[in-house]
Amino acid sequence: MCGIVAVIGSREAAPLLLEGLQRLEYRGYDSAGIATVDAAKSSLTCKRAQGKLVNLVKLVDDQGALGQLGIGHTRWATHGKPEVRNAHPHRDSSGGIAVVQNGIIENHSSLRKELESQGYEFASDTDTEVIPHLISRELNLIKREGETSNSTWLLEAVRKVSFQLEGAYALAVIWEETPEALVVAKRQTPLLIGFGEGEFLCASDTPALAGFTRTILPMEDDEVGLLTPLGIELYDSLGKRQQRSPSLLKGQEDVATKNNFRHFMLKEIYEQSETARLWTDRYLPLGLSDEAPIALPFEDSFYEGIERIQILACGTSRHAAMVGAHLLEQFAGIPTTVFYASEFRYAPPPLTSHTLTIGVTQSGETADTLAALAMEAKRRAVYGDIAFASHQLGITNRLESSITRQVPNILDIGAGIEVGVAATKTFLGQLLAFYGLTISFASRSKQCSSKEVSKLINELRSVPSQLITLIKQHDEIAEQLSQQFVDVQNVIFIGRGINYPIALEGALKLKEISYIHAEGYPAGEMKHGPIALLERRVPVISVATPGVVFDKVLSNAQEAKARDSQLIGVAPEGRATEVFDALLPIPEVSEWISPLFSVVPLQLLSYHIAANRGLDIDQPRNLAKSVTVE
Numbered sequence: 001m002c003g004i005v006a007v008i009g010s011r012e013a014a015p016l017l018l019e020g021l022q023r024l025e026y027r028g029y030d031s032a033g034i035a036t037v038d039a040a041k042s043s044l045t046c047k048r049a050q051g052k053l054v055n056l057v058k059l060v061d062d063q064g065a066l067g068q069l070g071i072g073h074t075r076w077a078t079h080g081k082p083e084v085r086n087a088h089p090h091r092d093s094s095g096g097i098a099v100v101q102n103g104i105i106e107n108h109s110s111l112r113k114e115l116e117s118q119g120y121e122f123a124s125d126t127d128t129e130v131i132p133h134l135i136s137r138e139l140n141l142i143k144r145e146g147e148t149s150n151s152t153w154l155l156e157a158v159r160k161v162s163f164q165l166e167g168a169y170a171l172a173v174i175w176e177e178t179p180e181a182l183v184v185a186k187r188q189t190p191l192l193i194g195f196g197e198g199e200f201l202c203a204s205d206t207p208a209l210a211g212f213t214r215t216i217l218p219m220e221d222d223e224v225g226l227l228t229p230l231g232i233e234l235y236d237s238l239g240k241r242q243q244r245s246p247s248l249l250k251g252q253e254d255v256a257t258k259n260n261f262r263h264f265m266l267k268e269i270y271e272q273s274e275t276a277r278l279w280t281d282r283y284l285p286l287g288l289s290d291e292a293p294i295a296l297p298f299e300d301s302f303y304e305g306i307e308r309i310q311i312l313a314c315g316t317s318r319h320a321a322m323v324g325a326h327l328l329e330q331f332a333g334i335p336t337t338v339f340y341a342s343e344f345r346y347a348p349p350p351l352t353s354h355t356l357t358i359g360v361t362q363s364g365e366t367a368d369t370l371a372a373l374a375m376e377a378k379r380r381a382v383y384g385d386i387a388f389a390s391h392q393l394g395i396t397n398r399l400e401s402s403i404t405r406q407v408p409n410i411l412d413i414g415a416g417i418e419v420g421v422a423a424t425k426t427f428l429g430q431l432l433a434f435y436g437l438t439i440s441f442a443s444r445s446k447q448c449s450s451k452e453v454s455k456l457i458n459e460l461r462s463v464p465s466q467l468i469t470l471i472k473q474h475d476e477i478a479e480q481l482s483q484q485f486v487d488v489q490n491v492i493f494i495g496r497g498i499n500y501p502i503a504l505e506g507a508l509k510l511k512e513i514s515y516i517h518a519e520g521y522p523a524g525e526m527k528h529g530p531i532a533l534l535e536r537r538v539p540v541i542s543v544a545t546p547g548v549v550f551d552k553v554l555s556n557a558q559e560a561k562a563r564d565s566q567l568i569g570v571a572p573e574g575r576a577t578e579v580f581d582a583l584l585p586i587p588e589v590s591e592w593i594s595p596l597f598s599v600v601p602l603q604l605l606s607y608h609i610a611a612n613r614g615l616d617i618d619q620p621r622n623l624a625k626s627v628t629v630e
């Protein structure tokens with residue numbers, strides 16, 4: 001969370017910073033700020049505004065911020081309320097040093113006490129503000145003499161400060177006494193240097209750089225970098241110069257437009273048929289053999305020796321992983337466990353042998369997922385399970401993200417840039433990735449016949465065209481049905497088996513964009529407690545798709561109806577569905593592929609409920625698209 005951008009070159013920095021921040025706003029929109037240094041006057045200007053970037057743009061338009069060197073920040077509040085005084089950049093007491101930071105400085109409170117006892121005065125409640133004060137203190141300690149320039153002093157001060165910081169951070173620093181340089185540093189939080197024409201840039205993520213350059217160099221942990229208009233220098237924590245070549249951006253990093261849609265979320269829901277088409281064209285082209293029925297980018301050796309799978313993920317990605325686990329276990333016969341990455345980090349299960357670890361993250365940047373994967377690799381190496389220490393797989397939508405640098409095997413879901421904070425088409429892409437893995441494992445394990453595998457493949461090939469019709473149909477149905485949710489405050493989603501995670505996902509979508517309290521529950525568990533919540537004002541949405549648990553789910557739905565709840569069904573038309581007060585019809589497909597359809601009406605219903613309430617659907621309160629703090 002939080003996005004940082006920095007630039008130094010021959011053009012005015014402020015417009016470049018604002019453009020970069022606009023492309024990073026998905027990382028947080030509690031406040032935004034920039035600081036620039038005007039070389040002619042050796043003076044630093046800092047502009048900060050609460051709320052969305054548009055407020056900062058107006059402020060900079062009105063008041064200006066001169067200089068060809070600058071840093072910018074878009075904030076997702078961790079320490080301190082989303083107010084101007086907590087907005088970045090933060091400055092030292094003289095106002096001459098400014099810092100932007102993404103991450104969490106875990107020892108900020110002891111550092112603050114120490115600095116305060118030495119007379120440093122703080123102006124914010126943030127963890128970040130200790131950094132400019134620490135840099136100022138280091139600069140005062142550095143013996144400024146001889147031939148070295150100010151920029152070397154700043155570099156050295158930041159390197160020394162980095163030893164004092166605990167936690168994860170990416171930061172950029174400017175000082176009014178060094179209009180020829182900016183300094184950057186990072187640990188466990190991404191920071192990329194961009195080589196532009198006549199300028200060098202630095203940012204938390206590739207979209208912020210892609211508008212200026214496609215030549216990038218990701219920084220390594222504990223590195224400190226000096227950027228000048230003439231080049232960059234990277235140093236490790238001991239001050240040893242590092243030499244690495246930049247590479248070219250591979251992925252599609254363009255800024256998406258809404259076209260004629262009211263919101264990105266709606267556009268991205270509609271794009272799901274295209275996500276599925278691209279996926280089937282790429283991974284299920286016609287003419288594959290029974291022995292290798294899917295074109296995943298892995299050699300046979302990738303699958304060798306795998307007896308178990310564990311999946312680490314957060315939020316919506318975890319729901320996709322749960323569907324994946326159902327498929328991998330029930331269809332392909334591989335024991336599979338899903339963990340919240342944030343829980344796994346501090347309470348991992350005892351090690352099991354021959355276990356493939358999969359991380360699922362659309363952004364490729366979720367701190368907990370990355371840290372859990374790293375911890376698992378280390379743990380296995382320590383215990384001597386060398387083969388499976390490095391045998392990890394990442395499922396992501398971002399080929400230029402941190403997970404692709406961390407994990408050796410990557411499955412690209414190829415859904416294209418997703419702007420809406422609520423994940424929709426990337427969820428579908430993640431589901432499809434798991435269908436791909438299931439087919440691969442099933443055809444190798446011989447758990448099911450090649451006929452069954454072929455049947456699943458054929459069904460998957462028909463998904464893109466079926467989704468086109470379904471999305472259009474449900475856009476209209478959901479818009480009408482959403483009128484009934486004007487005064488609703490609680491909603492229960494139920495499902496079973498492969499569609500239980502879809503009930504969870506339906507509840508999450510509704511919560512995050514409409515702010516209505518919602519719970520997803522396994523339908524059979526309702527009577528063990530949650531049924532007490534049911535009454536006339538609490539609608540129940542039941543995902544009931546034909547298959548092993550169809551009759552069971554219908555009975556559970558009846559039980560809810562008997563408690564006066566309005567009962568809405570996500571089910572195929574005409575299949576004992578008279579029990580429902582309202583029906584969100586989906587095609588009658590095999591239970592295996594039903595989640596690819598059952599999620600769509602729930603996405604659209606959440607969307608229309610939130611739209612009716614006039615909410616900020618693409619940037620819901622308190623959320624960010626990329627969760628880079630733990």
Ligand code: F6R
Pocket residue numbers: 314315316317318360361362363364365366369421422423424508512625626627
């Ligand atoms: C909800 C949503 C989040 C993310 C979660 C993990 O719509 O998008 O729950 O799924 O923050 O993000 P990634 O997939 O980037 O690891």
